Amino acid sequence: MALPAAQPAEVLRAWQKDDHYEKQLAGSMARLMPSNHASKAVPISSLLYKSFTTLNDLQTLGEEYSGIVQVDETYHKLPTFGNRLLSILLSAFGENLTRKVLRYAETAVEQNATLKPAVQNSLVVLFKAVANMLPQFESIHRALCYISGGPIQLGKTASGIDYVQVRPAAAAYYAHLRLLGMVTLLHAFVSCGQSIYQAKRHMDQMREFPNEVDSNKSCVACLEEIVQPCVLPCGHIFCMECSYGALETCALCRTPFLKNSVVPLMNYSP
Template sequence: MASFPPAQQAQIIRANQRDLYHVSALKEQFESVLRTWLGTRWLSRWEKEVDLLVKLVYYGLTTVRATQTLGEEYTDIWQYSSLHRAVPPPALMRATLVLLPTLPGYLVARMDDWLPMHRIPAKWRTTLKQIPSILEVLAELNLAAFYIQGVYYDLVKRVLGIRKVSSTPHNPLVRPPSYSLLGILLGVRLLHRLVTFIRANYVEEQASEKGKLRTQNLGEESFLDERPVSQFLGPVDPEGQPAKPAEEDERTMLDVASIPEELRAGRNCTLCLEERTDSCCTECGHLFCWSCIVGWGREKAECPLCRQALDLKRLVPIYNL
């Protein structure tokens, strides 16, 4: 393409900004019509489909038809296939150029609605949820490379080898602006995100290893706020110890002595039949003494009242009942 010089960075950036503006304006007009006909609730439900349709219509009537988009027409640039050395690129490549940036994002956004996530293995669920973040990082890497090199504004165009050429000859007396500093700043931000990600994973691994060592050293000990449950229980065999008077309960905000007798009668623990001390709540909502329910749970992993499964790690301390 000796007769067509490559498009300058400023032309490509302005063309992209212009296209975004027209897509946004078209979407607003489309939503206004649908809101009038079908209502706001319907529009909120199908917002992602509307966004996909607008992009397919805009780029389908321009790029797929081998014509300039409004942004490209504004800056007078054309798409050029470096693989086929053709302006415009072949029809299949033009269709791919429209579908690849739009369909994957839509499918990822609707993934939770279509896939039965509870039936997918946890490892695959984690991978699927990371797809948007991975695509975002790749797009930023490509943008940083564009600001430094000056070609391939979009990741899809880089993969397909779609460049931009200008039908306006460059002025040799005018030096084009440089955007290398923006590329360097984007690279620094990505490096910071990478360091933060590695550090977070390292901290998580260290916490996991500490948890394993703690479990190995203390058997099946449970922890609450990094403190072993045994510290809350005090004696190893709390059931063999005399009941602690409610007035001596240090783990409550209530002034037990000032509570009327008829109300204190409703504070009895159903296991020890004494007034509750160190009160805690199970997942099913029943209240017991901390030592009583932990002693019970070590023998039988179910609530003594409703027989629902009991997990000692999910007991919640209660300070105001």
């Protein structure tokens, strides 16, 4: 006889317990690590905690507390070693890896001389908007789990892992959890909408600037009036704060430049 699927409240309790223990482990590890590497304690603690439990065919402390067990999509077998390993890696490093891929794609677009500046700007803004929405994607997945059940971690869903109940769940009403899911879903959609609106607004502002800035009194990088103008090797002019700050490629023609090649224009007024 097949075991019943785990109730959303039991899955949530297990996730909260495991998250608590992982944070405790991360805090202890951070105190032992050099300060410049302390940020790595969170993914490493998650990897260690799940490796000693899930990867060894054992329940986590949270799963044991809630009486649930991981199963594959058939609900009759334990997940394969490969699926468990994939879920652990995605849970620990998935978001950071996705951000690195987006940054790599953004850099590749900026250095692609065959693309028109307008296309480059649009793609860069799009990649930045997707990166800003990554936490909201996780919130949407969590909200759907509150409403219809399933694992809280996006990595487990991507790996085809679910939960079954191995002992009777505590009697509870789940209407409040579904309500929480709908509120979380609404908040995530609103946040995504704001990111999309800001990206569209940024692209519209960039279209207002011509490719040449000879007679323009605004800096294309910060969209403010040029203060202490500097010229890049490509001939485009920006304010000193942007030229020696975050800019690594020209915001108009995407030509890379070095900071020591920037020339301040001491007596120049755009």
